[in-house]
Amino acid sequence: MATPKVEMKHIYKSFGSKKVLEDFSLTVNKGESLVIIGGSGTGKSVTIKSILGLLKPDKGSIKVDGKEIVGMSSKELEEVNSRSGMLFQGAALFDSLNVWRNVAFGLIQGKKLKPKEAREIAIEKLKDVGLSSDVAELFPDELSGGMKKRVGLARAIAGNPELIFFDEPTTGLDPIMSDVINDLIKRCVDDLGATAITITHDMASARKIASKVAMLYQGKIIWHGDVKDIDNSGNPYVEQFISGKAEGPIQMEVRK
Amino acid sequence: MDFINLIGRVFLNFLQSMGRFAIFGAKSVYNCFTPPFYFRSIAAQMVEIGFYSLPVVALTTLFAGLVIALQSYAGFTKFSAEGAVAMVVELSVTRELAPVMAGLMVAGRIGAAMAAELGTMRVTEQIDALYTLSTNPFKYLIAPRIWGAVLMMPILVFIGDIIGIYGGYLVCVYKLGFNPSTYISNTWEYLQYMDIVSGMVKAAVFGLIIALMGCYNGYYSKGGAQGVGAAATNAVVTASILILITNYMLTELFFMK
Numbered sequence: 001m002a003t004p005k006v007e008m009k010h011i012y013k014s015f016g017s018k019k020v021l022e023d024f025s026l027t028v029n030k031g032e033s034l035v036i037i038g039g040s041g042t043g044k045s046v047t048i049k050s051i052l053g054l055l056k057p058d059k060g061s062i063k064v065d066g067k068e069i070v071g072m073s074s075k076e077l078e079e080v081n082s083r084s085g086m087l088f089q090g091a092a093l094f095d096s097l098n099v100w101r102n103v104a105f106g107l108i109q110g111k112k113l114k115p116k117e118a119r120e121i122a123i124e125k126l127k128d129v130g131l132s133s134d135v136a137e138l139f140p141d142e143l144s145g146g147m148k149k150r151v152g153l154a155r156a157i158a159g160n161p162e163l164i165f166f167d168e169p170t171t172g173l174d175p176i177m178s179d180v181i182n183d184l185i186k187r188c189v190d191d192l193g194a195t196a197i198t199i200t201h202d203m204a205s206a207r208k209i210a211s212k213v214a215m216l217y218q219g220k221i222i223w224h225g226d227v228k229d230i231d232n233s234g235n236p237y238v239e240q241f242i243s244g245k246a247e248g249p250i251q252m253e254v255r256k
Numbered sequence: 257m258d259f260i261n262l263i264g265r266v267f268l269n270f271l272q273s274m275g276r277f278a279i280f281g282a283k284s285v286y287n288c289f290t291p292p293f294y295f296r297s298i299a300a301q302m303v304e305i306g307f308y309s310l311p312v313v314a315l316t317t318l319f320a321g322l323v324i325a326l327q328s329y330a331g332f333t334k335f336s337a338e339g340a341v342a343m344v345v346e347l348s349v350t351r352e353l354a355p356v357m358a359g360l361m362v363a364g365r366i367g368a369a370m371a372a373e374l375g376t377m378r379v380t381e382q383i384d385a386l387y388t389l390s391t392n393p394f395k396y397l398i399a400p401r402i403w404g405a406v407l408m409m410p411i412l413v414f415i416g417d418i419i420g421i422y423g424g425y426l427v428c429v430y431k432l433g434f435n436p437s438t439y440i441s442n443t444w445e446y447l448q449y450m451d452i453v454s455g456m457v458k459a460a461v462f463g464l465i466i467a468l469m470g471c472y473n474g475y476y477s478k479g480g481a482q483g484v485g486a487a488a489t490n491a492v493v494t495a496s497i498l499i500l501i502t503n504y505m506l507t508e509l510f511f512m513k
């Protein structure tokens with residue numbers, strides 16, 4: 001069997017006394033589009049940031065393309081990350097740079113392309129996410145939420161990554177814009193033939209993007225399977241989450 | 257028991273943040289000397305720190321020169337030693353007043369701005385985004401700020417020296433009726449190379465302190481807008497205190513042999 005794209009084994013991560021990941025294991029194969037679902041604050045972003053090496057797990061192993069990244073030097077990590085892209089929850093566009101420079105950032109800084117060349121690619125990628133070249137010279141604070149997400153998406157795919165992360169791509173958008181973003185994500189991932197890991201608690205989005213779904217609860221993956229099986233998972237936690245009911249095995253910490 | 261517990265916890269926290277700061281400082285300085293260098297960003301920081309701080313530095317050193325001339329005249333006139341006023345102005349401006357004044361002013365302007373900028377980039381995940389785009393924030397964000405501050409502070413202080421001494425001249429000649437050419441020749445007579453150089457070395461060290469405190473507090477800020485505000489305040493307060501302490505130590509090092 002081929003090496004998995006990402007393989008996380010027995011990851012532990014806590015912040016101070018707060019345990020976030022506890023014995024977390026997850027495997028993502030090449031070409032899969034995995035969606036991680038789970039409540040707010042359960043550690044979904046921490047999971048992605050660990051794979052990118054932005055956070056270091058307290059214990060455990062993370063392999064990308066079969067290479068251990070925990071404890072890797074920042075130079076090697078840069079090399080691994082040059083083949084991945086990420087769309088951040090708030091888009092995380094650089095305020096001081098205009099749209100095309102944001103999209104071309106990784107091409108100019110990382111891949112050392114000439115600005116002229118990089119600009120052409122950036123305009124092309126902006127077109128891929130449905131933005132005209134008019135926005136290329138605008139600055140991030142002149143864009144709406146949906147446009148920022150699109151620019152963030154264009155920046156994430158600009159380097160033709162093999163592995164792409166989407167952190168809550170539809171949170172904070174209206175339902176129609178959400179669907180537009182879902183379509184774009186699906187198309188971009190298919191076009192690139194990339195492996196994708198998406199975090200969401202929006203089930204419509206999950207059903208549209210995912211080939212696999214994994215559910216995170218109390219620091220562990222408690223269910224992992226094909227998206228077509230999600231409605232008959234037989235797992236009470238998953239059932240409660242996708243139906244969105246307050247009653248069930250998942251108890252929210254609500255102080256009375 | 258609880259009390260001892262608390263002291264222990266505070267002490268451990270203190271050690272932990274000292275350790276974190278030491279690592280941060282070493283990493284920052286190391287990245288100042290290893291490529292890639294972002295010359296455009298360095299130039300932008302030099303303009304921001306050097307050019308735009310010029311008005312405040314000029315104003316503060318001017319008034320420092322004016323007031324030190326008045327006070328030393330008030331003192332020396334009791335011993336009929338007015339001739340020493342020029343020397344006191346020259347010594348205190350170049351060795352102490354210009355570097356400390358410029359350091360505190362730039363700490364307020366630039367330290368706060370650096371902390372706020374990096375803090376905003378931290379809480380909006382822009383710093384994480386840099387890493388994912390194969391760019392090391394220590395080289396892209398922090399090294400240019402350190403270079404900018406360390407290179408421009410001495411120049412600011414040199415200009416401050418001239419303005420401060422000129423301030424002393426203004427008071428002595430136009431208010432106290434000194435002979436201008438005697439005042440100037442007195443100044444030249446006592447002025448030593450070391451006075452100017454020591455002030456500029458101090459300035460470079462203060463520049464490093466300002467940039468490190470600004471970047472450190474910004475880089476590790478958390479908790480949204482409030483956290484960014486706290487980072488800016490901490491950057492200014494810690495840099496100012498460190499500047500005053502380091503200034504004393506450097507004075508001892510340079511002049512008390």
Ligand SMILES: Nc1ncnc2c1ncn2[C@@H]1O[C@H](COP(=O)(O)OP(=O)(O)O)[C@@H](O)[C@H]1O
Pocket residue numbers: 015020038039040041042043044045046047
């Ligand atoms: N850098 C950090 N420092 C301290 N706590 C953190 C940090 N990052 C995340 N956390 C905590 O870890 C928990 C999980 O966060 P996160 O992964 O962002 O949740 P989500 O599943 O909503 O993405 C939260 O309780 C958060 O407070």
Ligand SMILES: [Mg+2]
Pocket residue numbers: 044045046089167168
């Ligand atoms: Mg999150």
